Structures are given as structure tokens and as C-alpha cells.
Amino acid sequence: MKIYSGGCLCGAIRFAATGPAEKPHTCSCRFCQQHTGAPTAAWVEFPAERLAWAGAKPATWRSSDYSSRAFCPACGSSIGAIDDEPIVALLIGGFDDPSDPALQPQYHSFEDCRPVWLQVETASGEE
Numbered sequence: 001m002k003i004y005s006g007g008c009l010c011g012a013i014r015f016a017a018t019g020p021a022e023k024p025h026t027c028s029c030r031f032c033q034q035h036t037g038a039p040t041a042a043w044v045e046f047p048a049e050r051l052a053w054a055g056a057k058p059a060t061w062r063s064s065d066y067s068s069r070a071f072c073p074a075c076g077s078s079i080g081a082i083d084d085e086p087i088v089a090l091l092i093g094g095f096d097d098p099s100d101p102a103l104q105p106q107y108h109s110f111e112d113c114r115p116v117w118l119q120v121e122t123a124s125g126e127e
């Protein structure tokens, strides 16, 4: 099985997720925009049991009834979202190889919240 590794800007948090990478997508909802500071966020999901943290564990902030946003308490990097259901969504920008084809977004959530100047090419060829 393929291992997808990555971490935060300062290196305090490292992770290794065992494939397959599930549901790669972009999301332009306000939570994602404010969590990342970016106009859209690119995500990929893994079951929690296929994700191993190395070094420090991310700090979390409760962002909704079912999910917490994870970040590095040392450097502030956004890491992902940890759901109450055993799913962890990781931000693709934190991976060691964000251009891995398996991480290409398949769909765009809350597309109508994105700035009009932002175009995202998904694997389906749809915006």
C-alpha cells in the first residue's frame, strides 16, 4: 500500500497515511477559507486507523457539531479536520508531494463561495 507523508511548516508535526487516498476535493466554504487563509482548500480523506502521527499531535479547535480543525500549535500551519466519525481530512498542501495524481481533486464543494477569479480543474474535467 502506498504511504502518503507530510507535515507542518516547522516540522513538529509529521504524518503518514496509508492509501488509498479517498475523496480528494476542494472546498470553498467559509470554514475552510478562514481555517486556511486560502480562497479554497484542497482536501483528501483517510480513515483514522490508516493515519499515523509522528512527533507532536496537532492542536484542535471545535469548528462544528461533528468536526474539529487541526493545526500546529508551534507554527500555526493548518493540518486538517478531525471528524467525530473516524475520518481525518488532511490539507493537500501539507503533503510532501502535493502533485501526486492520487491527490488531484475530484469535485469542488461550496464552489459558489469561491472568488470568481479562482478556477479549479478537477479530475473529472469539471470546474
Ligand SMILES: [Zn+2]
Residues within 6 Å of the ligand: 008, 009, 010, 011, 012, 013, 072, 073, 074, 075, 076, 077
Ligand atoms: Zn509546525
Ligand SMILES: [Zn+2]
Residues within 6 Å of the ligand: 027, 028, 029, 030, 031, 032, 033, 109, 110
Ligand atoms: Zn469547507
